[in-house]
Amino acid sequence: MELLMGNQAIAMGAIRAGVGVVTGYPGTPSTEILETIAKKNPGNIYVEWSVNEKTALEVAAGAAYAGQRTMVTMKQVGMNVASDPLMSLAYIGVKGGMVIVVADDPGPISSQTEQDSRHFGVFAKLPVFDPSSPEEAYLMIGDAFEYSQKYHTPVLFRPTTRVCHAYATVEVDEKIYEVKPEGFVKDSKWVIFPRLSYNNHIKIEERQPKLSKDFSSYIYNNVTGTGKTGIATGGISYAYTREALSNIAGECKLFKVATPHPFPEELALEFLDGLEEVLVIEELDPVIEKELIFLCGKYNLNINIMGKLTKHIQNAGENTVESVTQAISKFLDIPAPKVKEIKDLPQLPIRPPVLCAGCPHRASFYAVKKAMKGIKAVFSGDIGCYTLGNAKPLEMVDTCLCMGAGITIAQGLHRVEPDTVNFAFVGDSTFFHTGIPGVINAVYNETDIVLIVLDNSTTAMTGNQPHPGTGRTMMGNVTEKIIISDVLKAVGVKHVVTINPFDLENAVLEVKAAAQFKGISAIVFKAPCIAVAPPAPLYVVDNEKCTGCKKCIKELGCPAIVKDNDKVKIDQALCYGCTLCENICPFHAIGGSNVGKK
């Protein structure tokens, strides 16, 4: 027995199933799947962090054309990027088993959207697997490969955050299923043409009911219990439902849906048989609920289906055991257990996520803010740690949409307000992901924006994964670093400067110069993330020199600088010795660790 995180269980299950090529792009809550594959690689798996999700899906598709078992990992919004190859691949199909793991994030806890990736299964007419626990995910991913190979189609595997980041004791099987890829065999079936798409569309439509029938006897789809009331659920909500039923000693018919698409119709009819009322408990969108309503219409069943559409289940945010217990206790008319009342809770400090102490993004934002003081400017941000630059006191992120969009949103803003200086901030990994086309667009269409690349030599937000600029791959190879400033120059950006943001004075001057340049200009702020940087001497405040003006706190918002009565002090456990506060203290009261110590 091993204690495995859901994502580790998915990875171990894929290794057990004989996966040979694994690609992906980091994104919470999916990241640890690919990392675990790389860590536990028995030696014969090719694993890469691809440049983006579209690239990842295509690399995996190619390998699956050659008969390899392949897996792609991404978060839900990554599927939007990968949707172009996904839709076409659904028509072409695969030879080796191909599983696309797309992790959804109800809440959302670390995402831009609460989109439901089960819809991608419906949209592309692909089978979807929805695990309810890490141990189930470990076995189910193997089934996903089997179904993929049996039906020659890519399949979606859709865990959610509470499965991905839950740990459970899992029985790990040491045996590995052996796959011997046949290799690519030339055939016109690999070339998508309108005629082929038409023919394959017919085949796909014929396959859907077969899959539905097959899924009705799939082990993780099941119906238990008896009575005139029933609950239908799937994924982590199944776990909450079991917990809630046991909390209130409730009994009813229970339909667990592990394959929301194609919907296991025969099993669903068995569940609906004899029922008067059904409560559907799921997160994100009412997918199971609509399938049941459809079946009631199709078979003329007079059953009251309740769920998100009837407001019996919340239609946004994640479910909890408490919310599910409340809903079930009302549905079954059993009182819910009393929750202890908490009275007179003292005012709790608000603790939003912030840029780490020592983070080079703080210095970059500060330099731009300084340089643009009194000048009309808009700061378009992007996805990464640096989105946190929106918080007080920096307030340097005015827009954030999706990966790579800061560069292009800035261009749109500039078309309407040409007298405003439009900045676009983008991280190094995001630059490679989807930033480059936006830069080329600005060059080509002669848009006057200032591009700020925050190059911290890692993919920081998701836990420091390598990217094309780091010179390392997930196979452990040292490769040529792709230099961002070279890319910018190569695509025609005429004003490109690389500078360390902690060289504050010069950084401010360079930002001013870039802002005055006509046409797209770029500054690459290069300083490593504290997680990959060597430690530096810590900083301290000289109490005799500190006047308590608190400029350091008010302007930087560094978590290591805290109020100490009427002065300030630096928390040595958090300080990374970045030098930024030393540079801005008007009284020279902050310095390396020997300052202030007599």
Added chain:
Amino acid sequence: MLEKNNKCEINKGEKMINCIVTGVGGQGTVLASKLIAQSAMNKGMKVRTSETIGMSQRGGGVVSHVRIGNEIHSPLINLSSADVIIGFEPAEAVRYLPYLKELGTVIVANNPIKPVTDSLSDTNYNGADMIKYLKENVAHLFVLDAEAVFEKCGSTKILNTALLGVVAASGVLGFSLEDMEKSIHEKVREKFIHMNINALHFGAETYLKPNSKKCE
């Protein structure tokens, strides 16, 4: 002081144990929950835990739910059902009080971590109000003097194992010091084992020495 009758029955494998581990990103809560889980597994128990991973790790509040027992479905603990809250920070312990059982136990370190929002405003968060509230509202409370731990162990990174020392010495989760030592040997990187075992023992001594129980 924690009362002896609060000891759990984990060794008999009959009871479900729910434990919340909470603090601020970077304090080492994840390792603490892993060590508890490992200790349970070493006794043949099944474990489910849930961790905060991602954006909120950056200086935000973090929480681990640790559930031990053979008939557990959800990785998250229900409100009013945690046997123990291990708080790495006073306000974070208070924040999760709604999860504590009526007669549950709170083991908390008394060092406040001031968020940037506090430094930027006129609120003066210092942790003392939180400890006071805990004393008035928690049936079984032990407050660990964090400064003493940092001073004695020479690092701020071992608060987790010091708190687990209190957990072991008090017996609230049913694990002994030896159980925790074994888990540390299995789960902590070689060069940090010694430091963590020291902190574990210091935490346990703090709990056991009568003159150290100033925080009742």
